Amino acid sequence: MSSAKEVIVIGAGIVGASIAWHLTKAGARVTVISDSGAGGVATPNSFAWINASWGNPEIYFRLRIRAMAEWKRLANELPGLPLAWCGGLCWDLPADRLEAYAAEHASWGYGIERVDAGRAAQIEPNLVEPPEFAVYVAEEGVAEPVAAAKALLADAERQGARVLSSSVTALVQTDGRIAGVDTSHGLMPAEEVVIAAGVGAPDIAATVGIKLPIETPPGLIVHSQPYKKLLNGLVHAEKLHMRQTAEGRIIAGSDFAGSDPGENPDATARELFAAMKAALRGADELEFDFHTVGYRPTPIDGFPIIGRAEGTEGLYVAVMHSGITLAPAVGLFATREILDGERDPLLRPYGLGRFAQ
Template sequence: MSSPKQVIVIGAGIIGASIAWHLTKAGARVTVVSESGAGGVATPNSFAWINASWGNPEIYFQLRIRAMAEWKRMASDLPRLPLVWCGGLCFDLPPDRLEAYAAEHSSWGYGIERVDARRAGQIEPNLAELPDFALRVAEEGVAEPVATTKALLADAERRGARIAAGTVDRLALGNGNVTGVVVSGEIIGADDVVIAAGAAAPAIAATAGIELPIETPPGLIVHSRPYDKLLNGLVLADRLHMRQTAEGRIIAGSDFGGGDPGEHPDTAARELFAAMKAMLRGADGLELDFHTVGYRPTPVDGFPIVGRAEGAGGLYVAVTHSGITLAPVLGLFAAREILEGERDVLLTPYGLERFAR
């Protein structure tokens, strides 16, 4: 009987946590290495919207809709995951583009309801101004990002994974292959290394001569102090997306990824919070608690980079902007590919080799 595969996962954000959990559950011996601790860097700054919404080709929609199904599968294994299918109310596009989105995605099987002002008021009665036309997708949801990541890592640890704090100096190389990582001068060996380190991924990959074409645009998100319930689900309004967390905080960005904070993020945060507060009835006592500026790891073509890196045996890369939505499906598919050599057809467009072409 062969011994379990030794895998190092670099990064403890939601993508790294999901890959580590799926690998451990499948029998691998996993070490998670992270400088920032559970939650990583980008994950705590996420709006955390789970969706297969507008603006993407059908092939990417299929990956995202599969991811939504995998969230439900993962939640059945971990019933305490802070996952809520609260639905989303969308009116952040002109009516003609909303209608085009509804027609296209409905034909793909997405459960879209066309909504007038009266129905919008039933869904979100505390909106100060109701849209004449909006779209409702009841199957969209939210996973509280840090709590979800910690739950995955805790269960992976319970199953035998090791969580190690430290900075990855470089990838260890031998005969053209990646054989482990060097952490604070110490080599940790492995059969495979997974880079799931978000914005830090390009610098780590470069130590093995691998270029990752990734941008890291900033995103400003404001967080209120906990407050009475004002929102039932996600509200995707023109230049303002908002939701209320499980502890009662209302969080918002100029879109779901957050907007550019500019040169004065404190001022931008106050202005954004004022705009959010003005959109809500019953929000007189709502107070700004803090804001975050996250740097979103975004491949230059906007789509995930997931798969083995050609020219560096033993290295697997998983970097994407849509980490919250895609986490469970990328964890499942990555674990299968690393342990069994089986690459799911839904990952076909998202290998690193597409940039060489």
Template structure:
């Protein structure tokens, strides 16, 4: 390992923060510069899971990252991690059954529950499903606090955090990426990590690298802090919601948020009204604000993690499900950048797959 390797991480969201922390812990000289992303981390539902109809190879990456969350929370002071469980009934029963059978065979701890079981798990729901799935090992990490904890600990270990500065371009010299131009001047480095979320394609394009990424908007409503009404994640057929560590109930039409539509404020009011109707004891519950995040989603739905072929000195880490994947991506990216060792769990997610 080259302990003195200088690495710039563009992006101070959960993925950039995790990569920066792991690089710093491994001995690299790290500079974190905020990118031109659209703020996916603070607007995230923050559900940590290995759910949904993904292929087994992606399930294995997500399960590994769930385990890495526990490791990371033990190593970094102040990460707010809670394994609160997730109650899910947002698909027709035959699809839920098929999903449960498949994921149970892979080792996912899925429990089938009836209406009475759902009531025991979430007693304040006004509408109970006749059939649902419950996964006790799913959880949340409050995204802003977790990101801040990672960056603060990385800085304590020697990383440099450059705030109030925008990266304008990647710098090329002698056939490789040698740093970045910013609004505050040029910064040189041995390697540059692009982890700027929805802003990543524009940055990569300055070096002739195409990132096939979409950034759909998602609206999530946030209540004012309130008494505890929810025990864990509720993934219902009309609404996904959870209660944050500070007592806010947040909700979207799904975990990615609602379509903001032509009138985002009206969408937020309707969503909040639907949320209140789903819960008992909400007479005093008030809407505080709504937020719209842009989800950096590669066009095939899976992460882009790794070096760009044909351009040395640049590493890309862009994905939806950043909250779930952050600890494993940070660990694996640091190993690959510093030691050249690529974890097999990352093999399907290189950028070259889009040109093959």
């Protein structure tokens, strides 16, 4: 790979951090620019589930499976990365749809186990009402998202990257090519600019006439005070998705992407916390701490936007909802494409060109 390319990465969430780390490791001169600090905006509000689950087509499943493997590779290369392969127990679908999902994904090679109430109680003994039928995937996991992003950025800095706190006001274009960025601290030149700014990406791209068709639905997640261990892994019950963090907080949403905060987010949070507490044995002294409302950068067709902006040289876009799962694969693949021009076949469906500009 080239050892001299000057690359600016806009965004310090998990996706931007992974791209910056991979680029730096490959020899590029990397500057990360973010006005929100390490961890970005969406990453701190993430449920942080690493999976290849749910109702996705097989082609997207293959990308997600590869990303799960890349998390393990990344953890070997960067010891201490805060990951836990804790498994996921799910019954948040009607029984017929849950069975169809299990059969489909099992045929694709996903390690799905069908479980009854007895087995569910073995997996998560503190559930008040273990499900009569659920599926369990032992290979699913979680990252502690902000800590993981900070670890990647810190190691990138150790290898020579720069991480700057500044806001990007515009992309700078010269003769049809992106030549750098204009920031609150002045103009910064680059041979390539990567937009990995999540919900802020559309406004940045728009400064050179590029439309990123992204929605930003809100998601509310409640966080308990740190508590004794009640959950072994991920739990996806009906309208209640929970996990326990490394520091002992139990976090939950009515969906892993977060709850609709409604007109009164405080009231929504309290109701959700009460439901979480009622679902767990031994939670009598569990106390509410705070809630977050994150805005998820979600392309309008639900799938990631990863790749160069066609017709605009020097610009690479990496914006997606499933950033936690996909981050290590996106970092690896983006680095190969930016430095060597090699686009991984798994990214073929996810270019910006699929949307009419």
